[in-house]
Amino acid sequence: xxxxxxxxxxxxxxxxGQAIESFLAQKCDFPAxxxxxxxxxxxxxxxxxxxxxxxxxDKIRFFDQPANLGLIGNxxxxxxxxxxxxxxxxxxxxxxxxxxKLQKQVEVMEADPRVGLVYTNWQVVDRRGxxxxxxxxxxxxxxxxYEQEILSNIWAAVTxxxxxxxxxxxxSIDDYIAQGFRTFDYPTWLGLxxxxxxxxxxGCTAAYRVLDSSISxxxxxxxxxxxxxxxxxxxxxxxxxxxxGSLSDAQVDNAHYKGMMQLALMYGRKKEFYAxxxxxxxxxxxxxxxxxxxxxxxxxxxKIKR
Numbered sequence: 001x002x003x004x005x006x007x008x009x010x011x012x013x014x015x016x017g018q019a020i021e022s023f024l025a026q027k028c029d030f031p032a033x034x035x036x037x038x039x040x041x042x043x044x045x046x047x048x049x050x051x052x053x054x055x056x057x058d059k060i061r062f063f064d065q066p067a068n069l070g071l072i073g074n075x076x077x078x079x080x081x082x083x084x085x086x087x088x089x090x091x092x093x094x095x096x097x098x099x100x101k102l103q104k105q106v107e108v109m110e111a112d113p114r115v116g117l118v119y120t121n122w123q124v125v126d127r128r129g130x131x132x133x134x135x136x137x138x139x140x141x142x143x144x145x146y147e148q149e150i151l152s153n154i155w156a157a158v159t160x161x162x163x164x165x166x167x168x169x170x171x172s173i174d175d176y177i178a179q180g181f182r183t184f185d186y187p188t189w190l191g192l193x194x195x196x197x198x199x200x201x202x203g204c205t206a207a208y209r210v211l212d213s214s215i216s217x218x219x220x221x222x223x224x225x226x227x228x229x230x231x232x233x234x235x236x237x238x239x240x241x242x243x244x245g246s247l248s249d250a251q252v253d254n255a256h257y258k259g260m261m262q263l264a265l266m267y268g269r270k271k272e273f274y275a276x277x278x279x280x281x282x283x284x285x286x287x288x289x290x291x292x293x294x295x296x297x298x299x300x301x302x303k304i305k306r
Contacts, residue, residue, distance in 0.1 A: 002030035003102060003161070004082035008037050008074035009092035013044040015209065018129075020052045022095035024059065028103045034060045034090070035078045040068045045092070075184045076173045087162055089185065094158040097123065098205035105161035108199050116166040116196025117189065119155040120205040127211055134204060142200040146193040147245040150235055151255040157185040158206040162192055170195045179237055182230040187238060194242035221267055228263060232256050250281040258290060265301055273298065 005023055009016055023034045036053065038046035046064050053062035061081065069077060079087070086106055090096065098104075098120075105118040124133040141154065148154060171191035173184070181187055192198075235252065244252060257279045264273035277294035280287050289296055 001033055001082070001084040002028075003032045003086040003088060003106060004078075004084040004164075005032065005034045005088045005090050005102075006075060006078045006082075007034060007090050007092055008039060008071060008078060009041065009045055009049065010039040010068075010071075010074075011041045011043050011045055012092040013041070013048060014127075015095075016045055016048055016092040017052075018095045019090055019092045020049070020060070022097070023090060024056065025099045026096070026102050027099050028106070030103075030106065032059070032102055033082075033084070035063070035081055036060065036092075037063045037065060037069075037074050037078050039070070039074045040065050049092075072173065072176050072181060072184050076177065079167075079173065082164070085164055087164055087167065089157040089160060091158065093209045093211060094207060095209075096158070096206045098203065101205040102161065104201060108201065109161070109163060112197070112199075114197040115163070115199050116170075116192040117155075117160060117162045118199045118201060119161075120159045120201045120203055122156045122159045123204055123207045125207045125209050127209065129207070129209075131207075132210070137200060139200055139202065142198050144193075145198040146190070146242070147247050149190055149193045150238070150244060150247060150252060152259070153186045153189065153231065155185075155189055156206065156208045158208050160185070160189075162188070163196070166192055166196050175237070179233060180230070181234055181237075182227050183234075186231055187234045190234065190238040190242070194238065221269060221272075224263060224267065225260075228256075228260060248283070250283050250287075254280055254283070254287055254290075261290065261294070261297065262301065265298060 007019065020034065026032060036049045038049055050062050053060040086109060088102060108118050109115045121135045121137050123131050125131050135156065141148065167188065171188050176184065176187055257276045260276040261273055264276060274294060277290055280291040282288040282291045
């Protein structure tokens with residue numbers, strides 16, 4: 001098998017059919033499989049996925065978990081079922097819009113063994129599938145991307161294809177579980193970018209769906225803050241393993257606090273916004289403004305919810 005597409009799923013009966021169809025539409029000159037693991041959904045998600053697997057037994061393998069594994073545990077299970085050279089992620093509420101996505105990405109990695117990860121631009125869609133935003137990553141965002149990835153999680157998982165060999169060498173999903181990380185993609189991207197080359201392919205290949213239940217789009221401020229703090233633990237874990245390159249401690253910390261300021265603005269948490277601003281360590285004009293003139297940052301980024 002050349003590539004295994006990983007689809008952990010839980011309670012996505014409304015969207016999983018579109019996700020699976022977007023895999024089936026892929027045009028590849030190599031074997032590709034879709035691995036679906038239903039994490040004890042309470043709706044018809046498993047029934048729908050099983051029906052597709054029965055209709056396409058040469059393309060889809062379906063697993064119905066007897067007990068809930070959690071997101072990262074489910075990823076671990078899926079990876080354990082694969083012997084492929086490459087992985088791609090297609091979570092069951094997202095979908096691909098370029099039928100040559102996998103073909104183009106695998107060609108890049110086959111041509112250059114230094115490449116560990118290939119990604120593209122993406123659309124953001126709402127629960128109805130309406131496009132609300134299109135990412136605008138450019139060709140400069142490739143090559144040695146580890147330091148950039150420390151400062152911000154850049155890539156949408158639905159766009160990424162990555163090397164299984166490099167994943168096994170540089171990443172540890174058991175560590176992710178032991179550390180209590182909330183997401184699989186960010187520590188994986190950090191591990192891969194720390195030790196391999198990243199390639200950006202022009203074009204938009206995928207749609208990332210943002211739902212009210214999405215972990216990074218939760219209306220519950222405490223849960224959102226916990227997710228952001230988990231990302232900070234992921235960064236600290238990666239720095240302990242791979243170092244932080246030329247980044248200073250202040251740059252790393254400031255990136256986290258700036259991100260928290262932006263979240264606080266988006267969710268109307270004015271008190272928290274100013275509290276995070278006080279944590280900024282001025283090292284240049286931008287961070288001076290963030291620390292001492294946060295109202296200017298707030299006015300420039302008018303995202304406080306009315």
